[in-house]
Amino acid sequence: MKLSEGVYFIEGKKKGNFPYCNSLIAGNAIIDPNCGVEILNGFIGEIETAVLSHNHPDHSALAWYFNRLNREVYAPHPFTNVRELAERFARGIEERWIEFATEFVGFRDFKAQLYDSSSEFDWNGHEIEMIETSGHTDDMHLFLIDGKILYSADIDLTDFGPWYGNPESDPYEFKRSIESLFNYDFEVIVPSHSRPVSGREEIESRLNSYIEHFDRREEIIRELYERGLSIDEIVELSPIYRKKRPSLKEIMDYFERNMIEKHLEKIRKHH
Numbered sequence: 001m002k003l004s005e006g007v008y009f010i011e012g013k014k015k016g017n018f019p020y021c022n023s024l025i026a027g028n029a030i031i032d033p034n035c036g037v038e039i040l041n042g043f044i045g046e047i048e049t050a051v052l053s054h055n056h057p058d059h060s061a062l063a064w065y066f067n068r069l070n071r072e073v074y075a076p077h078p079f080t081n082v083r084e085l086a087e088r089f090a091r092g093i094e095e096r097w098i099e100f101a102t103e104f105v106g107f108r109d110f111k112a113q114l115y116d117s118s119s120e121f122d123w124n125g126h127e128i129e130m131i132e133t134s135g136h137t138d139d140m141h142l143f144l145i146d147g148k149i150l151y152s153a154d155i156d157l158t159d160f161g162p163w164y165g166n167p168e169s170d171p172y173e174f175k176r177s178i179e180s181l182f183n184y185d186f187e188v189i190v191p192s193h194s195r196p197v198s199g200r201e202e203i204e205s206r207l208n209s210y211i212e213h214f215d216r217r218e219e220i221i222r223e224l225y226e227r228g229l230s231i232d233e234i235v236e237l238s239p240i241y242r243k244k245r246p247s248l249k250e251i252m253d254y255f256e257r258n259m260i261e262k263h264l265e266k267i268r269k270h271h
């Protein structure tokens, strides 16, 4: 789908749902190329550069493919092999996570050059501004193309809401990062796991309902905490995921526990 001259939204396999993502093409570059290899092959001849918003496997799984084709890959973090990523994202359940990332998501090790928000990219003349965020991962970058199209990565505007299940994640920082987007007046927002949204009114309303998840979850967790439930019991009730695929339960429990713990840290401080 064409968004403007040289800028295209690529809906990922499974509508861009996990373990895939939606991609954005700007000039000769693609942001977060894990839209599915069959889809990618349809236009890869025109792409010289792959850029990752962050190194989560559902975004970076096809980066190795660009290595093989001798194209450039840029990432905001040097951790690009599965063992390093496991130690970073899934401390304590590394082996299980490696199996999940390689078999379920299809991740393979890759090599990348580093970028940060001051890097200068020229993708066939498009003006690119990188916006660094925290809270989802420490280093997720959003891309503002020509001042009007924002690739918002895992500020993904899904009904599920924001995800902050890694040790380095933080719902309160994530919330602040999302709120800071109101300072930019882009006309289209392209999330990694849902359809693009255009028009300021619609964009702001979608961002606001997305942000509400933080307080809603905190409220539910506070209630369970005040009723005297232990963290194990809260994880078992699953106030955030609600439903877990049996084959992924161990890994989802781990992520949900991290998310609940971050809320509990704040709740306990106020008691």
Ligand SMILES: [Zn+2]
Pocket (backbone or CB within 6 Å): 054, 056, 136, 154
């Ligand atoms: Zn992510």
